[in-house]
Amino acid sequence: MTRSFEKVGVVGLGTMGAGIAEVFARAGLGVTGVEADPAALERGRGHLEGSTGRALAKGRLTEAERAEILGRVTFTTSLEDLADADLVIEAIPEVMDFKRALFTDLDRICKPSAVLATNTSSLSVTEIAATTARPGQVVGMHFFNPAPIMKLVEVIHTVTTEDGLAEEVAALARRLGKTPVSVGDRAGFVVNRLLLTYLNHAAVLLENGLATRDDIDAAMKLGVGLPMGPFTLLDLIGLDTSYEVLCVLFQESRDRRHAPAPILRELVTAGLLGRKAGGGFHRDEEPGGPPPTVKPSVGSVAVLGEGAEEFTAKLSAAGFKTASAEAADVVVALSRNPVIELAAGLPHPERLVGLHLVGDGVAEVASTVLTSAEAARAVEGLVRIVGRTPVRCRDRAEFVVDALLYPYLNDAVRMYDSGYATVEDIDSAMRLGCGYPSGPFEMLDELGLETVRDGLRALYAEYREPSFAPAPLLDQLVTAGVRSIRDLP
Template identity: 70%
Template structure:
């Protein structure tokens, strides 16, 4: 199917970006807004976005004029009558979208494809409100649309054969990478991303670690482009809360229940960057704490002890048989090792995450002075310190392993392939590697064992290792089979 004229309804930041994407590809666009004031704002979005591209040398003046010239702006929906494809980008309220699609169904020619840019609402419910449910799909762009390469192309049980392939081909023409999926709440990216972000809010609320430290663990330790709280502020806490509500409404899983802290912030109107304050205020993260190593003697136990002792020795800290600080490397519970020591107040857990982060783990018996001394030692070694409680997975593994387990369950359900999930998370979230690439790099057995520890402590069903992961570990396989 040829898409020669495309309509975009709703010209906020996202809608204007979508209109720009089509116009950049040489396709004529009709942009529709509710009134003249909103239309002027939409024109402003287009002009500013293409103006920035011009300033950065990504467009010539002639190219910019050609792009803007392909976009016709109007307040009359009837101008969409002969469009081949109409995409809506209005607020994420199902009733609004259903009303719009009912009207578009009346206006547009019978063969027009109607697409919703929803990030989480049910496409099937929107399609069923029209007289052309076979020709209603999801086409979920990511913000900013001119830059982000991913498009989730969402079909329903009603979608006619061949339509998703046609729309995927169109996405490739736009310079995007399509991932074709079915109509589950959140699709791939938000169904995986938002529970991970919500889980971070739960850890913060439970006092496992502090806001800045959780962000540092995931950014510097795991290598994600942003920490969960910085990302929540960017997305908008209200948006995150709404998506979690949609996920919970579909699954009734406690994994998808919005964190009370998230609800409280939204109720207070602290929505992130859009209001100037969310988890962070406008000033951003606080300066890193200045730790000092007041240590005369140290002992290190656990897997990797020799390497850490050598690093401490090179930094001028000597191992001692009568230490004032005992470091326990490896997995928890640290308390089980601490109580075997003559003075458990001097025992601190150390969990190294990647090459740059040390989680410094205090038990209920660890003295504040001891924890501070251990943090100072790790700082001397050039590591970013993440103080945390003695909980399963500490910070990074607790968040990451549960997140990866969600991806395994998604694939095992038949919803999306390994390649589709990895592609979606790399392109949609800027991950350096997809979930399955991470799993195989970390080691399937290590992730499986970490999940078992999480489940044993929290009894949260979603923390139990996905059966497919258990089976691969039992079979001794190091990687997931690809079809």
Template identity: 85%
Template sequence: MGAGAGSSGGSAFSVRWGESMAGTFETVGVVGLGTMGAGIAEVFARAGLAVTGVEADPAALERGRGHLEGSTGRALARGKLTEAERAEILGRVSFTTSLEDLADADLVIEAIPEVMDYKRALFTDLDRVCKPSAVLATNTSSLSVTAIAATTTRPGRVVGMHFFNPAPVMRLVEVVRTVTTDDGLAGEVADLARRLGKTPVTVGDRAGFVVNRLLLPYLNQAAVLLENGLAGRDDIDAAMRLGAGFPMGPFALLDLIGLDTSYEICEVLFRETRDRRHAPAPILRELVTAGRLGRKSGEGFHRAEEPRSPSPHEKPSAASVAVLGEGAEEFSARLSGAGFKIVDPEGAELVLALSHTPVVERAVRLPHPDRLVGLHLVGDQVAEIASTVLTSPDAARVAHGLLRIIGRTPVPCRDRAEFVVDALLYPYLNDAVRMYESGYASIEDIDTAMKLGCGYPAGPFETLDRLGLETVRDGLRALYAEYREPSFAPAPLLDQLVTAGVRSIRDLAP
């Protein structure tokens, strides 16, 4: 779906106005000068636009001025700006506590707290103050832009313009159109974002837009797996960082975002979708209630001064090892080269079952089922160690040490469908397919948003192509069969593509 595909009555005036609007964005208002708002003001000023920053009172205004001066000062110290450039940027920003000073602004963007009542009240005031042609934009990360626009007499002139923190650094801007947005307006705002040096993606008005709608269910699901005892916090973080290639594990990222922020976004998603995966995990609610909000409070899933657990250095005590499953011959050769004796399963002190599915059925067919652990090799760094209800602690410990010797990071987990990495990765990919199937964002924009917004090495559709549609579809079926979670069922489009023998979702006719 192309940029600026929003629908409205499309009066002759609105079309003419949209066509000529690109050159009219010269004066901008930013309401709310916290870290995010001040960063947005800096972005516009860096691009040569005149900016009016508005705060509620003189003290907040001075804090906002301090944010801007501090940010540009750090850029100066790092050699990213010269003294003259910094002076020009600061000279383009004026500060006020009066909304009335926005009367001539071409665009006003708000960056106040994520409380719908606050935003609706502000937009009512902006609608009264600003000139009729002005565009009103919200920087909300997840709230309904349509509901905000409905408080104005100009819903066709209201869009979402969601920057990412820190705004001067992060390249992504989500441009959100509603059903009432004037034809062409989303495209013009996307052009403005490019003028700012940003990469825009244009999306429909759904809770969480693209990034948060895909990111938060994944993070929330990680909290559910932790709470259910599937694997430990640090092991899940390591699995997703080293196995999936994500820049941070889910719990490190939750602490960075803020557990209260994550909780609220999950609540917004759940209110719109009623999908149980969007309901905040109980452990998330508990930590927020306890005031453990992440880095901002000093502790969240992690504690600020938490001592690091020393890496275990178990020496494998098994004199003999057996390997079962697909790829057993190659893996046996690897172990043999590391000095391990490879024998038949009946006589082995440790049995490794290479598998991406639960292995307890293999275990019960052995004379010593307590000696078997499942082993899922993820990428070239991680090995998930799946313990069945029969696996002895000694067998799991020996497998842990064995994997370290051959250079793999062991991730102990329970013997459950898709273990850790795929149990978190496949539902995320499924959500991306559903998002595209619903028609409010394109494949390219979804991939771009997740790479730029989250720092992922590949977008979800690029990842689907790498893993294979059938592999992901079958993994989702296994997750659904085990957990009976409706959203784990493969998206209809994914099922149909596999059935039709289509190898890539990109092969669909445009």
């Protein structure tokens, strides 16, 4: 049957729940908002009035439109008022026992035809549905914060979801002006499963001393074009929230990359939860801003590797003298790979610094175990003079950007190959849910499957992390000469 969703209930009117209620009211649906007690109810009302008030002040709503939206929402502390709702969405805290208890009550109260939805960001929808006598009518409907602005909605179906229900809920999301993506019931769904794994990996690399917090942030923001670096984003999300999602992921997968990095656990234990607590990976009192550009005192430079001629020309134009690798004060080795073997073959290995140019604005400055601090600082200065941001790192496989990017892309291939989300939905989810400039499969097409496969092999050879091994599908595509995963029949 085709359902008509006209009366909607929202349980939990925190920032997210109030935002969801606003989304439905903006689309012309009647909404009943439920909170646990009068004080929480008034806070929920305040969230809704504040959000619509800001939209009014910015000219996005008229007074009449705001009044209509607020008039469509009824506030109550009684779940019994949801008896005639066509759809009920819960947005209560991410505690499974709380959600299961609530769904048991909703199953008793709501009419038999009502669809029950959870806004969980990572918990098992199947486990929640099993609490009810109507598991076929339970879905996930994961909105993103702030719900009135963010376009993405993950629609999660389980093995018991009735045929066609996920499509009807997706159609409802489109009616709300959102872009739905259909996802199977796996911990973290699409966005959190890919995003939190990448963020956790960044924390592990920080702990391992590959690069500093600020260098990793700069590498991913300026080198890949992401809206913000991983540590800035972790602080924005909240370290406690990130830790909890990773615990859910690890509980399901037992993949070491889902186990929260020790530094993340330590910060959470210390109460350093991110922006909301005044500090996390970044502290509010820390000075900001890049260091001033100072011309390095280098007598002569040698540039080796692919692209050496062009880079040498830029240095010459900036007034630097060039020399042979044997005679130069500093040797720059342009490379995508570790350069320690090259350094070991020079008469002055301490003068060699690896340099990996990323995009148009970043250069990874890789120091080997033999590189002197003076040579590394000199190359940082050279990089700034030619208009790039230096990212200091150790001489490790794939340096920083690719060491973070390639496993993320590999995870996306595994996700698609497992069959619980399509290429298009995964790309849409990461663009709309994270603000990424492109989805993982669009990045794969741009970088080339073979380049990513070979980079993963290098990462696996160095770190011996099983999940760094190329996904079987990726390996097979490269072997078969397929240029894009979209070319599959």
